[in-house]
Amino acid sequence: MRASRQPAAMGEAAVGLLVERGEQREIPLDPRTKLFVVLVVSGIMIAGDGRGALAVVQPVLAVVPALFFVLMGRFSVAAKYACVYAAAKIIPPLVIACSEVGALVMAAGIVGALGRLLPGFLMGYFLVATTTVSEFIAAAERLRLPRCLTIPLSVMFRFFPTVVVEYRAISDAMRMRGIEGLKSPVAMLEYRLVPLLMSMVVIGNELAASALCRGLGSPRRRTNACEIGFHGPDAVAFALGALCLPWLVVSLMR
Amino acid sequence: MEHVGRESADRERATEDRGTQAPGAAKKGSSIVKGSMLSMKDLMNIGIFTAVNMVVGIAVAVPVGLFPIGLLAMSAIGPIVSGIIVMLFITKIKKPGMLFIMFFINGLVLLFTGMGAYALLIGCVTALAAELILRAGRYESVKLSVVAYATASIAVVGNYVQWAVSGQDYVEKVAAGYGREFAQTVAGYFADPTIYAVLVAVCFVSGLVGGVLGHAVFKKHFERAGIV
Numbered sequence: 001m002r003a004s005r006q007p008a009a010m011g012e013a014a015v016g017l018l019v020e021r022g023e024q025r026e027i028p029l030d031p032r033t034k035l036f037v038v039l040v041v042s043g044i045m046i047a048g049d050g051r052g053a054l055a056v057v058q059p060v061l062a063v064v065p066a067l068f069f070v071l072m073g074r075f076s077v078a079a080k081y082a083c084v085y086a087a088a089k090i091i092p093p094l095v096i097a098c099s100e101v102g103a104l105v106m107a108a109g110i111v112g113a114l115g116r117l118l119p120g121f122l123m124g125y126f127l128v129a130t131t132t133v134s135e136f137i138a139a140a141e142r143l144r145l146p147r148c149l150t151i152p153l154s155v156m157f158r159f160f161p162t163v164v165v166e167y168r169a170i171s172d173a174m175r176m177r178g179i180e181g182l183k184s185p186v187a188m189l190e191y192r193l194v195p196l197l198m199s200m201v202v203i204g205n206e207l208a209a210s211a212l213c214r215g216l217g218s219p220r221r222r223t224n225a226c227e228i229g230f231h232g233p234d235a236v237a238f239a240l241g242a243l244c245l246p247w248l249v250v251s252l253m254r
Numbered sequence: 255m256e257h258v259g260r261e262s263a264d265r266e267r268a269t270e271d272r273g274t275q276a277p278g279a280a281k282k283g284s285s286i287v288k289g290s291m292l293s294m295k296d297l298m299n300i301g302i303f304t305a306v307n308m309v310v311g312i313a314v315a316v317p318v319g320l321f322p323i324g325l326l327a328m329s330a331i332g333p334i335v336s337g338i339i340v341m342l343f344i345t346k347i348k349k350p351g352m353l354f355i356m357f358f359i360n361g362l363v364l365l366f367t368g369m370g371a372y373a374l375l376i377g378c379v380t381a382l383a384a385e386l387i388l389r390a391g392r393y394e395s396v397k398l399s400v401v402a403y404a405t406a407s408i409a410v411v412g413n414y415v416q417w418a419v420s421g422q423d424y425v426e427k428v429a430a431g432y433g434r435e436f437a438q439t440v441a442g443y444f445a446d447p448t449i450y451a452v453l454v455a456v457c458f459v460s461g462l463v464g465g466v467l468g469h470a471v472f473k474k475h476f477e478r479a480g481i482v
């Protein structure tokens with residue numbers, strides 16, 4: 001898996017917002033629909049507390065990420081997710097019920113928390129992996145989002161994997177030099193954060209140059225090669241998402 | 255020598271802006287700093303620094319925040335670590351709105367990762383205050399940049415507000431996710447409201463430390479390497 005990730009790959013063909021490997025099937029949904037579904041599902045899954053009606057709603061919605069990954073043709077991800085989620089739901093309550101040991105209960109709590117965050121992260125991953133930058137910007141323009149928000153956002157998503165890849169490479173290099181552990185936190189900061197920022201700035205300059213060459217800063221109205229629009233599947237997704245809205249409000253407010 | 259470096263950097267930035275801005279944009283820019291509208295390149299830089307700040311923040315917060323005392327300690331550790339990132343960011347862009355956009359996006363992400371709306375609201379307020387402080391220093395004053403960063407750091411407190419405002423309900427919610435022991439321990443910390451005053455002070459002070467550290471690192475590495 002590691003070998004297939006390209007370090008700081010610039011000038012990639014327009015695949016997902018996240019640089020994605022392998023083939024996957026297209027999802028016949030408008031980016032705006034996907035955004036809506038992702039916000040609703042991950043909002044309820046992550047912010048919700050799992051009490052009252054949410055005790056039923058959350059496990060039902062937990063199926064949604066698996067469903068999308070099946071539609072994408074990534075069956076193994078869907079299967080792994082199903083196993084991990086089930087384990088994170090079933091094991092911690094058993095441990096808490098049977099054991100009084102503090103550390104064990106704490107560990108169970110941590111596993112439970114990871115299980116709660118997992119569906120939301122997978123939804124976010126689904127969104128950025130199946131939406132191209134071009135589609136994202138087209139959708140954002142139709143939503144009348146200001147450029148000062150859409151450009152940082154799309155660059156940010158584009159950069160998450162790059163930051164992680166670069167950080168790993170720097171970590172490896174520092175380990176070879178014997179700079180590791182928490183003996184001296186300041187040295188850790190200096191020897192890891194500084195090279196990371198240096199490479200980010202350089203990569204950022206290259207990315208900006210390439211984007212400007214392709215007319216990002218142009219005063220003319222941007223045209224899109226990709227077509228976005230609402231169709232049948234979008235209506236279904238919106239209807240289902242709208243059904244869940246009350247629980248989203250409950251989750252976020254409480 | 256330092257002075258010369260900065261001047262040439264300014265010239266470079268000015269030409270860059272002329273190149274990338276929409277023609278109408280220059281008129282709208284205020285008179286405080288020349289070419290003070292955010293250019294496309296600045297917007298992309300905001301995205302990059304927000305991503306780096308967030309990844310580093312998560313890398314620090316996840317192992318530390320899993321323990322009750324660590325959650326509290328984040329208010330001291332967080333601002334120090336991201337000081338290096340944000341100080342470089344401030345020095346690199348120097349335009350109105352940059353901090354606000356960064357913290358707004360950060361708050362949006364926090365909202366949807368279960369930290370509640372307070373993180374976003376407080377983040378917006380502190381970032382606006384920080385913008386005003388930066389503006390007062392005309393985006394050049396190092397001291398005011400450090401103060402602005404420390405002010406923006408107070409946003410970290412937003413992550414704790416839910417413990418008090420939502421009271422028992424929130425404790426139950428966290429108990430469902432992290433286990434009762436964790437929730438009770440943390441709720442114990444926040445039982446006394448003065449803790450918030452302490453936390454604001456801690457964030458501000460560690461923001462100052464982070465800002466000074468960030469500036470020192472900037473002088474030692476980034477300026478010398480010529481990446482600004």
